[in-house]
Amino acid sequence: MAKKKMSHSANSQEPKHSQNETQTMSMATLTDDSYLQQIQSLRNLNAKLLKETAERRQQIDSLQSELHHSAVSNNDILAAFDIEKVVTSVVVDSHVKGMNLLFDTLLAEKDREVERLQRERESLAVRFQNETKLFEESLKREGKLREEVEKLRLEGENFLLQKRRDVSELKMERDSALKSSRESFEAVERLKEEIEALRRGKDEFVKREGKLREEAEKLRLEGENLLLQKQRDISELKMERDSALKSSRESFEAVETLKKEIEALRIGKDEFVKISKNQKQKIGDLEEELTRVNESLKMQEECMRVRLDNADDKLGLATQRMEEMTREISSLIEEKKKIEKVVETLTEENAGVRKSLNVATKELGDKQHEVDEAIRVKGEIELVNVNLESEIVDLRVKIKELEQSYRKFEEENSKLLSEVDSYKSTVEEVEVEKKNMKKEFEEEKKKVEKLELLTAKLQETVVKRDADLGQMRSDRDKLSENGKKLDVNVSVLRKENEALQSKLLEARKEVEDLSSKIDVWCKNWNKALALLKHTATLVSQQKDIEEEVIRNGKNVEEMEEIAVEEVEKIKKAFESKEEMLDEMKQKVVSLNKSVVDAHKSKNIWTVLSSATTIFAAALVAYVARGR
Numbered sequence: 001m002a003k004k005k006m007s008h009s010a011n012s013q014e015p016k017h018s019q020n021e022t023q024t025m026s027m028a029t030l031t032d033d034s035y036l037q038q039i040q041s042l043r044n045l046n047a048k049l050l051k052e053t054a055e056r057r058q059q060i061d062s063l064q065s066e067l068h069h070s071a072v073s074n075n076d077i078l079a080a081f082d083i084e085k086v087v088t089s090v091v092v093d094s095h096v097k098g099m100n101l102l103f104d105t106l107l108a109e110k111d112r113e114v115e116r117l118q119r120e121r122e123s124l125a126v127r128f129q130n131e132t133k134l135f136e137e138s139l140k141r142e143g144k145l146r147e148e149v150e151k152l153r154l155e156g157e158n159f160l161l162q163k164r165r166d167v168s169e170l171k172m173e174r175d176s177a178l179k180s181s182r183e184s185f186e187a188v189e190r191l192k193e194e195i196e197a198l199r200r201g202k203d204e205f206v207k208r209e210g211k212l213r214e215e216a217e218k219l220r221l222e223g224e225n226l227l228l229q230k231q232r233d234i235s236e237l238k239m240e241r242d243s244a245l246k247s248s249r250e251s252f253e254a255v256e257t258l259k260k261e262i263e264a265l266r267i268g269k270d271e272f273v274k275i276s277k278n279q280k281q282k283i284g285d286l287e288e289e290l291t292r293v294n295e296s297l298k299m300q301e302e303c304m305r306v307r308l309d310n311a312d313d314k315l316g317l318a319t320q321r322m323e324e325m326t327r328e329i330s331s332l333i334e335e336k337k338k339i340e341k342v343v344e345t346l347t348e349e350n351a352g353v354r355k356s357l358n359v360a361t362k363e364l365g366d367k368q369h370e371v372d373e374a375i376r377v378k379g380e381i382e383l384v385n386v387n388l389e390s391e392i393v394d395l396r397v398k399i400k401e402l403e404q405s406y407r408k409f410e411e412e413n414s415k416l417l418s419e420v421d422s423y424k425s426t427v428e429e430v431e432v433e434k435k436n437m438k439k440e441f442e443e444e445k446k447k448v449e450k451l452e453l454l455t456a457k458l459q460e461t462v463v464k465r466d467a468d469l470g471q472m473r474s475d476r477d478k479l480s481e482n483g484k485k486l487d488v489n490v491s492v493l494r495k496e497n498e499a500l501q502s503k504l505l506e507a508r509k510e511v512e513d514l515s516s517k518i519d520v521w522c523k524n525w526n527k528a529l530a531l532l533k534h535t536a537t538l539v540s541q542q543k544d545i546e547e548e549v550i551r552n553g554k555n556v557e558e559m560e561e562i563a564v565e566e567v568e569k570i571k572k573a574f575e576s577k578e579e580m581l582d583e584m585k586q587k588v589v590s591l592n593k594s595v596v597d598a599h600k601s602k603n604i605w606t607v608l609s610s611a612t613t614i615f616a617a618a619l620v621a622y623v624a625r626g627r
């Protein structure tokens with residue numbers, strides 16, 4: 001269109017020049033060159049303008065295509081950003097769901113652990129109740145045993161008073177009684193020390209009660225074994241006693257075996273004292289362990305308090321960081337919205353540029369015939385092009401900045417997500433730790449309350465033990481008085497022993513006389529039997545010797561009567577001895593029972609009473625046999 005207009009203007013200028021040539025023939029030669037030059041210059045200018053307009057149109061087309069591409073790329077970027085946003089939201093939701101599942105599983109595991117611990121705590125409480133019941137039962141048994149011991153002691157004292165006249169050879173026994181009394185005093189003092197140790201080791205006594213019970217059971221089993229052995233020994237002693245009733249020598253051997261048993265009992269008592277010393281040492285070790293446990297509990301409580309303070313500080317920092325992160329995320333979202341608004345404004349400006357370009361093209365199409373207007377439009381177009389180029393450059397820079405900011409935003413978003421996850425995990429861990437600390441603290445409180453209850457119970461037991469000690473002291477005073485009485489009785493018994501020894505010598509002489517008489521009676525009886533046999537042979541052989549046989553028969557009958565009388569006497573003596581033996585057996589059975597009770601109660605006075613009664617029984621048997 002511009003070429004046509006320019007050609008039309010050139011054709012319109014040619015007739016004007018021809019008319020000027022016809023009118024001014026004279027001036028043609030002078031002005032032809034200048035006009036031609038102007039025309040040529042105008043043509044050149046027109047050609048240049050045409051080229052420049054074509055170039056500008058190409059530039060405009062390229063700019064439009066670039067704007068279109070930039071809009072398309074911007075739309076692609078926005079679509080990709082929306083897709084990535086959706087993908088990140090999906091990933092974050094899946095990650096959050098996984099974390100929730102893990103958190104639920106962890107909570108379930110922790111609940112299971114808590115239930116298991118509660119069950120263990122309940123089982124421990126049941127065990128503790130059972131142990132306390134067993135301890136109370138053991139205390140009741142101890143009280144009953146003490147009552148039985150007191151009864152046995154009283155019975156032993158009565159038995160000693162009744163059997164004073166029959167006791168002999170109590171010199172060694174008195175020494176043993178004195179030693180045993182000293183040992184009993186030492187045992188009382190040791191019991192005092194043990195009670196003081198129990199006062200000191202209140203808490204450890206509860207912990208080590210199981211071990212002590214096991215040791216007590218072992219001791220009980222050993223005691224039962226010892227009792228069984230003693231019962232076996234007693235059965236053997238019964239056999240020896242029966243044999244002692246047959247012979248005096250075996251009775252003395254039985255007395256010696258009894259002495260050996262008494263020494264064995266003393267050895268057992270020494271072992272019991274050693275065991276009590278070992279128990280004292282164990283109680284001291286338990287007290288040291290108790291102090292250590294208390295110190296460790298105090299240290300654990302301090303550590304728990306420090307950890308709780310640190311956890312609270314961490315929670316405060318985590319909440320602050322979470323608030324800062326939420327603020328940063330909100331600021332980034334606002335920047336994103338601003339960028340979207342800038343992009344929208346740029347798209348609107350691009351649309352306006354397109355409209356302005358369309359208007360410019362229309363104006364160029366309408367005003368190509370006017371060069372001045374074309375030059376002006378050219379300047380305007382150049383200005384518009386410069387502005388567009390600057391805007392395009394700015395848009396490219398902004399696009400690059402947006403891409404960089406988008407990348408940074410993605411990196412920061414990923415970092416923020418990772419940090420949020422880490423903070424969530426730390427917050428959850430801190431909450432779990434806090435819950436565990438609270439539970440442990442509550443458990444420790446419960447333990448402390450239980451220990452306080454145990455200390456109260458132990459104080460009650462200590463008060464009871466103090467009362468028992470008072471009773472034991474009174475018993476000890478009574479025993480000292482009884483010891484003095486026994487010393488007086490021992491002096492009396494010595495005198496009686498001397499008298500009994502003299503009687504024993506007389507009884508031995510009588511026994512020897514009886515044995516000689518029995519030997520004579522046996523000889524006469526054998527002679528009578530021989531004579532009877534001889535008469536039977538003579539009757540079958542000769543009748544003449546009947547008178548002599550009758551005479552001998554009369555003598556034999558007299559001898560037979562005398563022998564029958566002696567045999568009846570011997571039978572009566574044996575019957576009386578058998579009755580005495582039965583009485584002695586009954587006494588020995590009662591003595592064995594008293595010995596067993598003495599072993600059970602571990603009382604010295606009952607042992608002494610049983611030993612003295614055995615000595616008395618042996619002496620009575622010997623005297624009865626001698627008679």
